[in-house]
Amino acid sequence: MVMVEVRQRLVVGISGASGVIYGIRALQRLSELGIETHLIMSRAAKITLAHETDLKVAAVEAMADVVYSPDDIGAAVSSGSFATMGLLVAPCSIRTLSEIATGVTSSLLPRAADVALKERRTVVLMVREAPLHAGHLKSMLAANDMGAIIAPPVPAFYTRPASVDDIVDHSVGRALDLFGLRIDIPRWRE
Incomplete structure (x- = not known):
């Protein structure tokens, strides 16, 4: 058997919640790290993108190594x-x-998450909603119990941010x- 070195790859999903900049910035940072990115943008994400940025869908898709239609249930990331x-x-x-x-x-986006969870891979959900009702919290707990990491993008003000960026x-x-990937960001007491 011949062993082939495979470049690290990460699936990035951008859903329709406010905050598409998080997905965009993740694609940019992952590219800088040399991580192969596989992008799934929901239809709602494309609408949100138009409201929150001046970028076109094609420009965001160009940041990824591979792009999938949200309807492509037979995509590579579904296995x-x-x-x-x-x-x-x-x-x-x-x-x-x-x-x-x-x-x-x-x-495809929830299918890719389902596959990653069943394979015991890291799934990080940057949930963007507030306030939360009991149904939201129960869904977070259920996803957590299945192995997902719920990581809302909560600002850390000890970093003394000077901008939204x-x-x-x-x-x-x-x-x-x-995911075990470190980029240069301000860290507590470093």
Whole structure:
């Protein structure tokens, strides 16, 4: 048997929640680290992108190594035999969280999460919603119990951020830490 070295790859999901900049910044940082990225943008994410940025969908897709349609249930990332480090959903809408928590795989993004969870890979959900009702909290607990990491992009003010970019960079850096990837961000007492 011949062993082939495979470049590290991470699936990045961008759902329709406010905060598409988190997914965009993750793609940028992962590229800097030489990590192969596989992007799934939900239809709602494309709408949110138009409201929150001046970027076009094609520009965001160009940041990824591979792009999948959210309807492509037969995509490589829908199979456990396709090796990845896991999945980062940034931002993660309550709908996406709920589908992941209940095992509903109506589109590729929750299917990719389902596959990553069953393969015991890291799944990080940057849930963007507030305030939260009991149903949201139950979905978070269910996803957590299945192995997902719930990591809302909560600003750390000990870093003394001077801009929104500083806040976004820190939140994305902390999410990437959960995959064992370190980018240069301010850290407590470092």
